[in-house]
Amino acid sequence: MTYRVLISDPLSEDGIYPLREADNLEVDIITDLTPEELVKTIVDYDALLVRSQTKVTEEVIAAGKKLKIIGRAGVGVDNIDLKAATEHGVIVVNAPDGNTNSAAEHTIAMLTALARKIPQAYYALKNKKWDRKTYVGVELKGKTLGVIGLGRIGREVALRAKGQRMNVIAYDPFLTDEKAEHIGVTKGTVEEVVQAADFITIHTPLLKETKNLINQKMFDKMKPGVQLINVARGGIINEDDLYDAIVAGKVAGAALDVFEVEPAVDNKLLELPEVIATPHLGASTVEAQESVAIDVSHDVVRLFNGQPVKNPVNMPAVPKDIMKKIEPYFYLAEKLGRFLTNLTDEVIKEIKISYSGELHNVEVAPITRNTVKGLLKPHYGERINDVNAAYLAEQQGIVINEHKTSHPKDFTNLIKVEIKTDTETKAIAGTLLKGFGPRIVQVEEYRVDLVPEGHLIYIHHKDQPGAIGRVGTELAKKGINIATMQVGRKDIGGAAIMLLSVDEEVTDEELQVLLDLKDIYKVSAVEL
Ligand SMILES: NC(=O)c1ccc[n+]([C@@H]2O[C@H](COP(=O)([O-])OP(=O)(O)OC[C@H]3O[C@@H](n4cnc5c(N)ncnc54)[C@H](O)[C@@H]3O)[C@@H](O)[C@H]2O)c1
Numbered sequence: 375m376t377y378r379v380l381i382s383d384p385l386s387e388d389g390i391y392p393l394r395e396a397d398n399l400e401v402d403i404i405t406d407l408t409p410e411e412l413v414k415t416i417v418d419y420d421a422l423l424v425r426s427q428t429k430v431t432e433e434v435i436a437a438g439k440k441l442k443i444i445g446r447a448g449v450g451v452d453n454i455d456l457k458a459a460t461e462h463g464v465i466v467v468n469a470p471d472g473n474t475n476s477a478a479e480h481t482i483a484m485l486t487a488l489a490r491k492i493p494q495a496y497y498a499l500k501n502k503k504w505d506r507k508t509y510v511g512v513e514l515k516g517k518t519l520g521v522i523g524l525g526r527i528g529r530e531v532a533l534r535a536k537g538q539r540m541n542v543i544a545y546d547p548f549l550t551d552e553k554a555e556h557i558g559v560t561k562g563t564v565e566e567v568v569q570a571a572d573f574i575t576i577h578t579p580l581l582k583e584t585k586n587l588i589n590q591k592m593f594d595k596m597k598p599g600v601q602l603i604n605v606a607r608g609g610i611i612n613e614d615d616l617y618d619a620i621v622a623g624k625v626a627g628a629a630l631d632v633f634e635v636e637p638a639v640d641n642k643l644l645e646l647p648e649v650i651a652t653p654h655l656g657a658s659t660v661e662a663q664e665s666v667a668i669d670v671s672h673d674v675v676r677l678f679n680g681q682p683v684k685n686p687v688n689m690p691a692v693p694k695d696i697m698k699k700i701e702p703y704f705y706l707a708e709k710l711g712r713f714l715t716n717l718t719d720e721v722i723k724e725i726k727i728s729y730s731g732e733l734h735n736v737e738v739a740p741i742t743r744n745t746v747k748g749l750l751k752p753h754y755g756e757r758i759n760d761v762n763a764a765y766l767a768e769q770q771g772i773v774i775n776e777h778k779t780s781h782p783k784d785f786t787n788l789i790k791v792e793i794k795t796d797t798e799t800k801a802i803a804g805t806l807l808k809g810f811g812p813r814i815v816q817v818e819e820y821r822v823d824l825v826p827e828g829h830l831i832y833i834h835h836k837d838q839p840g841a842i843g844r845v846g847t848e849l850a851k852k853g854i855n856i857a858t859m860q861v862g863r864k865d866i867g868g869a870a871i872m873l874l875s876v877d878e879e880v881t882d883e884e885l886q887v888l889l890d891l892k893d894i895y896k897v898s899a900v901e902l
């Protein structure tokens with residue numbers, strides 16, 4: 375059988391040799407297709423390989439009736455509708471390591487060009503202006519670089535900045551003290567990083583949680599004269615707020631490789647002399663392009679030879695017989711992980727998952743992966759799935775421990791998940807009730823009976839008359855309807871919790887109002 379591969383963005387010819395050499399593959403390179411042309415063309419293909427230009431929308435995926443794999447020659451998969459791919463059973467693979475070095479080098483090039491105003495001076499000289507006064511820069515030596523996102527690229531940037539004798543302070547939700555020490559950076563919160571830095575560089579993925587991460591509030595906290603670099607994704611820095619901060623003189627300069635809307639030829643930021651820019655060139659080197667093309671090509675070859683792919687981004691099909699037994703637990707497991715994210719602000723070192731009762735003699739690894747997926751999702755978005763969840767956890771240095779026991783404790787089946795940090799252990803447990811579906815039955819040390827879905831408000835308070843009433847009254851004032859309510863306490867008059875399920879997502883301001891009430895210690899929103 376011969377499979378047809380469509381390459382719709384320019385890929386390194388040297389990098390696609392694994393496709394050329396495969397007997398069962400036929401390769402067509404058709405670039406610059408309009409979205410409509412791509413929808414028509416894709417119907418004939420089994421595989422699609424892209425960089426960042428091609429938008430692989432739900433329409434494209436739905437039209438690709440033969441499509442089995444989409445390969446992204448690069449890291450970011452925000453140009454591919456992962457949900458649609460998963461729904462249509464199409465595996466998405468990427469090349470996570472191939473362009474790390476190039477993106478890090480580009481970041482350092484931007485940092486240096488920004489500090490010494492090289493593009494502005496070059497432009498003036500090309501226009502026959504010999505101006506040695508306007509383009510006075512600053513040294514990097516002794517300055518502080520703030521790195522937000524210390525993954526593959528952030529880490530490489532930090533190491534190189536140290537070579538420039540800069541001090542580096544970094545924030546990443548998975549940055550442990552040991553990792554920070556090993557790389558030689560100071561660990562800080564995102565606020566501490568932006569407050570301390572002379573230069574700030576962004577290296578997170580673009581997710582719901584990172585969109586507009588650098589906004590007006592953050593600019594207010596920064597040092598006057600701070601300079602920013604973004605070689606990650608447009609939209610992580612709010613472009614309007616950046617524009618205002620530059621015009622107001624708070625931000626002295628910005629180096630941008632990526633933009634909210636690309637191509638960004640009409641972006642107003644480009645009108646500012648303080649802004650230097652490149653058209654998404656972070657990964658544009660001969661070496662990176664060859665490397666990412668080789669990686670995705672190998673995965674396409676593997677798939678059509680019946681072998682497991684190396685860099686899956688979404689979820690491939692689980693064999694039917696296994697699925698039948700364990701699928702009912704996937705939802706519960708993911709929600710347990712999702713809830714746990716809210717129980718600590720510290721770096722997670724270990725996840726311990728204990729299965730008891732009926733679960734002791736089934737294959738639980740896919741259930742574990744769903745738990746881990748739920749736990750890490752706020753930091754990876756749609757990139758994490760039950761195939762790569764364990765791998766990503768391992769990369770972050772999180773140890774996963776599974777335990778099984780045949781002795782049921784009050785339930786015919788029970789999943790208990792504990793997360794351990796350097797200073798605390800937090801636990802949650804759930805069960806699948808025959809005929810009733812999933813239930814969370816324990817949160818921290820409190821017994822509850824909660825359907826794991828929707829918008830929840832989780833409150834720690836003192837067990838005192840009136841505490842529950844005050845919360846109800848405040849929510850009523852805001853027009854927020856309480857659908858269900860759980861309470862639990864350790865001792866009479868001691869520590870207690872409330873778990874309210876409400877009909878809509880609550881805002882930070884609304885949570886703050888609850889936190890200001892008498893006898894309320896901690897309030898958080900949990901979205902399940
Ligand atoms: N400009 C380019 O051409 C180019 C090239 C390659 C990669 N990229 C982009 O660079 C970014 C980083 O890529 P990578 O390979 O280093 O990815 P990575 O997954 O190795 O690292 C991302 C890091 O961000 C962290 N993170 C997640 N949420 C965060 C938050 N709210 N605050 C701080 N950190 C957070 C993660 O924990 C992770 O360590 C991605 O957006 C990628 O698409 C751009």
Ligand SMILES: O=C(O)CC[C@@H](O)C(=O)O
Pocket residue numbers: 425426427447448449450451473654656657658
């Ligand atoms: O394809 C490119 O050149 C961009 C790649 C880059 O943005 C990535 O996320 O890997």
